[in-house]
Amino acid sequence: MNSPFVGDSVNEPVLLKNYRPDRAATFDEYRAGGGYEALTSVVREGSPEQLKEVIKASGLRGRGGAGFPTGTKWNAVRRDAPFPRYAVSNGDEMEPGTFKDRVLIGTDPHLLIEGLVLAAYAVSAEKGFMFIRPSYEQDAQVLERELAAARDAGFLGKNILGSDFSFDVTIHRSGGRYICGEVSAQIQAIEGKRPHPQKGGPFETERGVWGLPTLMNNVETLACVPHIVRNGPAWFKGLAKSESGAGTKLYCVTGMVNQPGCFELPIGTRLSAIIDEHAGGMKPGTRFKTCLPGGASTRYLTAEHYNVEMDFDTMREVGHRLGTAAVIVFDENTCLVASTLNLMEFFARESCGWCTPCREGLPFIRDLLWRIENGEGKDAYIPMLREMARHMSKAYCAFAPGAASPVESLLTDFEDEVREHISQRKCPFRS
Amino acid sequence: MLEERVRKALQDRISATDHPRELAVDVMYRLQQDHGYLSDERLIEGASLLGMTPLELEEIATFYNFIYREPVGKFIIHACDGLLCWMFGQERMIDYLCTTLGVRIGETTSDGLFTIVPTACIGDCDHAPSMLINGVRYGSLTPERIDEILHKLKTEYCELALCR
Numbered sequence: 001m002n003s004p005f006v007g008d009s010v011n012e013p014v015l016l017k018n019y020r021p022d023r024a025a026t027f028d029e030y031r032a033g034g035g036y037e038a039l040t041s042v043v044r045e046g047s048p049e050q051l052k053e054v055i056k057a058s059g060l061r062g063r064g065g066a067g068f069p070t071g072t073k074w075n076a077v078r079r080d081a082p083f084p085r086y087a088v089s090n091g092d093e094m095e096p097g098t099f100k101d102r103v104l105i106g107t108d109p110h111l112l113i114e115g116l117v118l119a120a121y122a123v124s125a126e127k128g129f130m131f132i133r134p135s136y137e138q139d140a141q142v143l144e145r146e147l148a149a150a151r152d153a154g155f156l157g158k159n160i161l162g163s164d165f166s167f168d169v170t171i172h173r174s175g176g177r178y179i180c181g182e183v184s185a186q187i188q189a190i191e192g193k194r195p196h197p198q199k200g201g202p203f204e205t206e207r208g209v210w211g212l213p214t215l216m217n218n219v220e221t222l223a224c225v226p227h228i229v230r231n232g233p234a235w236f237k238g239l240a241k242s243e244s245g246a247g248t249k250l251y252c253v254t255g256m257v258n259q260p261g262c263f264e265l266p267i268g269t270r271l272s273a274i275i276d277e278h279a280g281g282m283k284p285g286t287r288f289k290t291c292l293p294g295g296a297s298t299r300y301l302t303a304e305h306y307n308v309e310m311d312f313d314t315m316r317e318v319g320h321r322l323g324t325a326a327v328i329v330f331d332e333n334t335c336l337v338a339s340t341l342n343l344m345e346f347f348a349r350e351s352c353g354w355c356t357p358c359r360e361g362l363p364f365i366r367d368l369l370w371r372i373e374n375g376e377g378k379d380a381y382i383p384m385l386r387e388m389a390r391h392m393s394k395a396y397c398a399f400a401p402g403a404a405s406p407v408e409s410l411l412t413d414f415e416d417e418v419r420e421h422i423s424q425r426k427c428p429f430r431s
Numbered sequence: 432m433l434e435e436r437v438r439k440a441l442q443d444r445i446s447a448t449d450h451p452r453e454l455a456v457d458v459m460y461r462l463q464q465d466h467g468y469l470s471d472e473r474l475i476e477g478a479s480l481l482g483m484t485p486l487e488l489e490e491i492a493t494f495y496n497f498i499y500r501e502p503v504g505k506f507i508i509h510a511c512d513g514l515l516c517w518m519f520g521q522e523r524m525i526d527y528l529c530t531t532l533g534v535r536i537g538e539t540t541s542d543g544l545f546t547i548v549p550t551a552c553i554g555d556c557d558h559a560p561s562m563l564i565n566g567v568r569y570g571s572l573t574p575e576r577i578d579e580i581l582h583k584l585k586t587e588y589c590e591l592a593l594c595r
């Protein structure tokens with residue numbers, strides 16, 4: 001990975017301040033930089049209510065893709081809710097193009113551990129899971145080792161720092177499937193059931209793991225928490241470049257840029273700055289055509305919005321989603337029919353198969369795209385694709401509408417390119 | 432048959448938890464470690480240890496990408512076919528792997544060492560094209576680098592990772 005660095009308005013990296021090219025920061029190194037000070041002060045002097053107020057006031061929003069206000073989620077666990085309660089860090093990161101959680105864990109595992117213990121304190125949870133995908137097995141082993149170090153030092157386990165607050169965490173290794181990143185599916189996975197998403201019932205903050213209140217947050221979200229506690233909500237808000245934003249954001253930039261990598265920048269940094277200044281600009285001899293701004297489940301963003309501020313609200317204002325802020329950059333010579341076909345191979349394979357629109361619709365879309373890419377397309381396929389993509393909104397969970405996003409924008413913003421495939425009876429990008 | 436030592440270790444872990452099913456994936460990983468895959472016999476034993484029916488465990492086993500219900504090689508090559516790896520020549524790399532090892536996707540080499548399976552994005556996109564072998568990431572692949580990696584795995588002792 002290229003060394004992450006922070007842009008102009010923030011002087012120092014926050015989440016990645018302990019970044020080293022070759023290994024994760026140790027317990028002692030984390031402590032030396034003020035690590036576990038937040039937990040110590042909260043457990044000794046603060047109440048769960050105060051902690052929740054601070055997080056709410058900070059404006060922190062979930063970094064897993066949905067951007068839900070973290071303080072609101074934490075407050076959704078009622079004070080009189082039953083025990084035991086669970087706190088879970090979601091490290092299932094499987095959105096194509098996204099690897100920020102891997103970078104974060106590989107940089108500073110204790111930042112995640114402290115964040116999760118603080119989250120547990122806020123909702124009086126006593127059991128915790130760190131859900132992690134099998135492709136991150138190396139990182140799971142790092143976490144396992146560092147959890148032991150935190151436990152030895154009294155920051156985890158029974159009576160943390162001599163208080164009456166007890167909380168312990170186990171690593172929950174996933175068997176590997178994209179849908180496990182979805183909250184309700186992940187709860188099923190933890191319970192050792194086939195992880196189909198559930199809906200219609202109460203939120204997981206009311207009935208989660210084993211029917212008990214469960215607070216689940218993304219790895220990056222939790223990593224923000226110790227910093228907010230130590231430096232205050234106003235400081236956190238001040239890190240942002242966008243007016244409505246708060247904090248820094250880990251932007252993964254990949255594709256046709258000179259320096260792909262994970263960059264910690266003020267949230268709301270302009271897309272143009274992310275690509276041109278931080279990711280080293282487009283590769284020599286290439287021109288920006290489009291990007292997927294927030295992973296595979298977002299729409300293609302065209303040059304028209306090249307200057308957009310990359311934050312939740314600012315993206316929505318121009319009809320896009322920040323998603324995981326994984327910016328995948330395409331140049332003029334990359335075929336978008338072929339790239340969308342690749343995405344549909346992924347989504348069709350990873351669909352859990354529970355509901356019909358997703359299970360049947362995605363392979364149908366994939367097959368039509370395959371025909372178009374391979375010179376067997378017909379004009380009639382375009383309305384068929386549009387209709388099938390529209391049907392994805394009828395699926396059981398957010399997986400299928402996410403999968404439909406690049407297809408819909410391919411047909412809207414790059415219809416000419418699709419039609420060219422059909423009229424030439426071949427992919428115009430292939431010689 | 433499951434070794435007594437392994438059974439005892441699993442039983443100890445299972446009895447220490449309030450909800451044995453939480454350990455279903457971990458138990459399957461352990462059971463497939465010795466022979467590389469989860470045989471019918473082991474699936475049945477695992478289910479009984481966990482207090483589940485074999486069908487309930489099978490339901491999960493067949494859902495996950497990293498649990499193998501059929502024999503596989505000592506090394507499982509998860510060749511990433513995600514978007515970024517595709518952009519940077521993953522098809523050529525998978526072809527090269529198949530040609531070099533003399534197998535097709537999903538097959539195991541005759542010496543029982545390697546199985547190639549395609550996999551969803553492994554989150555190594557800044558080093559595309561990339562692959563995982565027994566849980567270890569190998570990025571920035573070129574034919575030369577693939578030769579080196581395969582040679583090293585064939586000739587040197589290698590600790591097997593848990594998730595493979």
